[in-house]
Amino acid sequence: MTQACAHIIDDDEAIRDALQWLFKTRGVATRLWPSAEAFLEAWQADWPGCIVLDIRMDGMSGLECFEALLARGNRLPVIFVTGHGDVPMAVAALKKGAYHFIEKPFNDNDLVDLVEQAIAHDDENRQAAADRGTVEARLATLTAREREVMDLILEGKFNKVIADELAISMRTVEAHRSRVFDKMKVRSAVELAQMLTALR
């Protein structure tokens, strides 16, 4: 499941099959889900790709599914598909972060293009998230004391001042500082600042 794919969630088997065939001819991998519930149950945060989500379905609606995904921190771009949408619904969905909102009947090529854009978009997100992930993983290896020292380093303070504020000796600060650089895999305070400021 490391392969990016378009998750097609629709309770109409004929549509699922038609979309599967469509995407197959265009070289886009798909995975089919007969209901929002089924998808939510299987959903994993690290799945790459995008979601093509029908709004009107038996059981949980596409909008409810979207909300549930939001609550779980879903990052996959969601493309809504509906035959009975309206402007307020589309606006609300997009403002909540949906990737697109398209009405049936749609042009096949348009949908494929959208899905490809969404998958590419997800790729970028995923890359950025991975970068953040590695930095956070390194942060996680720091001890509490090391993090305290790091914070003060990031305020541009001298070891001397840090030693004062933490009421420890300068030598100790140096030791922590050295370990911080080591664990964060940077060679200077400047690199550290850039790495962490990039996280926002």
Added chain:
Amino acid sequence: MTQACAHIIDDDEAIRDALQWLFKTRGVATRLWPSAEAFLEAWQADWPGCIVLDIRMDGMSGLECFEALLARGNRLPVIFVTGHGDVPMAVAALKKGAYHFIEKPFNDNDLVDLVEQAIAHDDENRQAAADRGTVEARLATLTAREREVMDLILEGKFNKVIADELAISMRTVEAHRSRVFDKMKVRSAVELAQMLTALR
């Protein structure tokens, strides 16, 4: 014109007046424009507030006006209002960066709420832009050589290495470095890195 206001662009005088009255009762300053052309002619990049833009108008349409504003780097949130919109139009507008898309007839309170949110949103944007502006203004005071040195500092290099790469003496690098810190109003390379990384 330093006061944030809602720019109402509509070719129907009755609607303009009605909206002006509505916003006045809710304490939102407004400015009325009878056409997209009139607004575009007067438009200034530093106006704060938001835009309420009717789509169907004689002459230039709201959508065309929006495109023109995009091309000019407009930052004001745009709220589209229309009686004849459809889903694709709304989706396209939002994906291009419009703030909202609302259909007539609309609930007065909804529109006022939207406008207030948009103005608040613009305030935040403007604050962030101002921060970027001050940093960029400082950057602009740097000489070419100082910027070169700064770039190398931001790569975490020692003065010695920088001197080598630029084929100048270490003392010269120190002089530039000192002036860079001075002009950028920072006291350490760490602060500099944070200030510039925050710009993205």
Added chain:
DNA sequence: GTCGCTATTGTGGAATACCGCAAGATCGCC
């Protein structure tokens, strides 16, 4: 208890950064 991790401190020295003062050279502008 022993082992491993963490926090702590010290010594001593080499490498760098930082600062004030002074000054030569180039270049464009009036």
Added chain:
DNA sequence: GGCGATCTTGCGGTATTCCACAATAGCGAC
């Protein structure tokens, strides 16, 4: 030619960083 901005360099000295080596102490896990 004179003026101002910029780039350049050196001297001498202080402050800070960085590193290797060495060592003590607390604390939780097995």
